[in-house]
Amino acid sequence: MLxxxxxxxxxxxxxxxxxxLLWEGIVxxxxxxxxxxxxxxxxxxxxxxxxxxxxxxxxxxFLTTLAGFAIAVVFGLVVGAxxxxxxxxxxxxxxLLVGFNSIPKxxxxxxxxxxxxxxxxxxxLTAFLIxxxxxxxxxxxxxxxxxxxMEDVLRSLGASRLDILKKVGLPRAMPYFFASLKVxxxxxxxxxxxxxxxxxxxxxxxxxxxxxxxxxxxxxxxxLIVIGIMGVAMYELFALVERKLxxxxxxxxxxxx
Amino acid sequence: xxxxxxxxxxxxYQPGSPxxxxxxxxxIRENEFxxxxxxSGCGKSTVMKLVTGLKPPSKGYxxxxxxxxxxxxxxxxMAFQASNLLPWRTTLQNVMLPMEIVEPYRSTLRAKRAEYxxxxxxxxxxxxLAGFEDKFPWELSGGMQQRAxxxxxxxxxxxxxxxxxxxxxxxxxxxxELWCMVRDLWQEEPFTVVLVTHDLxxxxxxxxxxxxMSKRPGRILVRREIDLPRPxxxxxxxxxxxxxxxxxxxxxxxxxxxS
Ligand SMILES: Nc1ncnc2c1ncn2[C@@H]1O[C@H](COP(=O)(O)OP(=O)(O)O)[C@@H](O)[C@H]1O
Ligand SMILES: [Mg+2]
Numbered sequence: 001m002l003x004x005x006x007x008x009x010x011x012x013x014x015x016x017x018x019x020x021l022l023w024e025g026i027v028x029x030x031x032x033x034x035x036x037x038x039x040x041x042x043x044x045x046x047x048x049x050x051x052x053x054x055x056x057x058x059x060x061x062f063l064t065t066l067a068g069f070a071i072a073v074v075f076g077l078v079v080g081a082x083x084x085x086x087x088x089x090x091x092x093x094x095x096l097l098v099g100f101n102s103i104p105k106x107x108x109x110x111x112x113x114x115x116x117x118x119x120x121x122x123x124x125l126t127a128f129l130i131x132x133x134x135x136x137x138x139x140x141x142x143x144x145x146x147x148x149x150m151e152d153v154l155r156s157l158g159a160s161r162l163d164i165l166k167k168v169g170l171p172r173a174m175p176y177f178f179a180s181l182k183v184x185x186x187x188x189x190x191x192x193x194x195x196x197x198x199x200x201x202x203x204x205x206x207x208x209x210x211x212x213x214x215x216x217x218x219x220x221x222x223x224l225i226v227i228g229i230m231g232v233a234m235y236e237l238f239a240l241v242e243r244k245l246x247x248x249x250x251x252x253x254x255x256x257x
Numbered sequence: 258x259x260x261x262x263x264x265x266x267x268x269x270y271q272p273g274s275p276x277x278x279x280x281x282x283x284x285i286r287e288n289e290f291x292x293x294x295x296x297s298g299c300g301k302s303t304v305m306k307l308v309t310g311l312k313p314p315s316k317g318y319x320x321x322x323x324x325x326x327x328x329x330x331x332x333x334x335m336a337f338q339a340s341n342l343l344p345w346r347t348t349l350q351n352v353m354l355p356m357e358i359v360e361p362y363r364s365t366l367r368a369k370r371a372e373y374x375x376x377x378x379x380x381x382x383x384x385x386l387a388g389f390e391d392k393f394p395w396e397l398s399g400g401m402q403q404r405a406x407x408x409x410x411x412x413x414x415x416x417x418x419x420x421x422x423x424x425x426x427x428x429x430x431x432x433x434e435l436w437c438m439v440r441d442l443w444q445e446e447p448f449t450v451v452l453v454t455h456d457l458x459x460x461x462x463x464x465x466x467x468x469x470m471s472k473r474p475g476r477i478l479v480r481r482e483i484d485l486p487r488p489x490x491x492x493x494x495x496x497x498x499x500x501x502x503x504x505x506x507x508x509x510x511x512x513x514x515x516s
Contacts, residue, residue: 147341149337149339149341150341152309152311152335152337153335153336153409153410154358155311155329156309156310156329156330156333156335156419157332157333157358157359158329158330158331158332158358163358167343167354167357167358171343171345246345248395
């Protein structure tokens with residue numbers, strides 16, 4: 001008999017396995033043509049065959065995403081801290097931020113191409129543009145939820161605004177911040193791949209575009225799966241960092257700082 | 258010489274809105290223990306904000322230690338109904354917080370951390386939290402959190418301690434234990450205390466002087482000195498004179514309700 005814990009740990013793999021088999025089964029059973037919908041085995045075959053170029057493009061996408069994500073984190077922290085610690089800045093900038101966030105970022109790619117040419121830079125910037133918003137919102141929320149009484153305690157000790165930010169505001173915002181990183185990194189992948197698809201000759205997005213124009217659907221799917229794997233891996237990494245650094249927020253004595 | 262002095266103080270939170278408190282005058286001696294009682298919303302916390310300089314009065318004057326209050330005081334201790342401990346800090350780290358902000362501790366913290374931590378540990382022990390220095394707030398009961406919160410309010414040896422319904426959320430037994438804790442801390446090394454409470458027994462047991470406030474806009478209705486001998490033991494709460502004080506204050510509150 002499997003223990004409860006083992007089962008929980010295995011469950012995600014079992015789900016992936018289940019859908020993989022279902023996919024393979026449907027394609028084989030209905031004899032779907034490979035140029036429409038390739039089977040798992042042919043995707044796997046294609047992955048092995050094109051391993052080196054896939055890795056090369058994946059590395060490009062990965063680094064591009066990380067660069068855009070890094071800018072988004074720094075930018076998000078600064079803007080989030082400003083928006084969250086001043087009601088006036090909050091009121092003034094929030095509509096603009098929300099409006100900006102509602103624009104599909106793919107619409108920016110042509111603009112970026114005009115400014116920077118095709119290639120890595122538009123991809124980095126698209127990744128940045130699409131992923132900073134959750135960081136801003138979460139950092140601002142974390143800062144804005146400071147209890148008024150705690151603020152009174154600190155101010156009557158003679159604490160400056162900066163003291164309050166450092167001692168209470170930022171630590172309190174950390175769980176929100178780390179939670180936002182998980183979301184932001186997956187969005188950053190969306191941004192860089194979108195941009196590569198439209199305006200690059202490098203990266204997984206480009207690889208998929210090229211493969212689809214030569215009807216190589218197995219390779220297109222291989223690209224999709226590689227992006228998915230990178231996304232899950234980075235998400236898990238940031239979830240782990242979050243648990244390690246902000247265990248106190250989850251009242252978990254083992255994960256506390 | 259009065260340590261805290263209100264001269265006809267009124268405060269409206271927004272200009273033009275009705276006063277939250279009106280024409281409040283009171284004077285508190287150095288090391289006096291006073292208590293403010295009155296119905297919810299009558300402006301007790303507002304008085305706290307004026308004493309600590311977190312709000313300037315709309316009318317009248319507030320003096321602390323002979324000087325008019327012009328902005329937030331620099332080293333008042335405060336504790337509220339919620340302990341407001343920082344959840345990412347241990348008890349010791351929470352208690353040390355004022356040392357990171359208040360001078361002269363702040364600038365000497367680097368050099369004298371060991372010494373200050375020793376003071377914090379001693380205080381933590383005095384309130385009965387020995388062994389919990391390195392626990393996080395969620396590992397403490399409500400009463401223990403409140404003890405830690407009061408340690409944090411006192412660690413930097415403020416001359417003024419503001420307690421805003423600090424025992425309001427505790428059960429009756431824990432509450433009485435904490436009364437005795439505050440009494441002992443104050444008796445050993447006196448400081449000026451302003452205690453806001455709903456509990457008349459608490460006010461009479463702890464305070465030298467009890468002020469009863471009317472409902473909005475808050476005014477001082479009655480000032481009553483409590484002439485029970487000190488040190489007071491919990492047994493005093495079962496005596497005739499104690500009951501008489503509580504009864505008398507109770508009647509004043511009753512009048513507020515009716516009017
Ligand atoms: N920050 C604030 N802004 C506007 N009105 C306030 C504020 N704080 C308190 N008040 C008002 O002032 C009155 C007194 O409040 P408070 O001093 O908190 O009463 P108490 O502590 O006696 O319950 C209440 O009517 C309340 O609505
Ligand atoms: Mg109040």
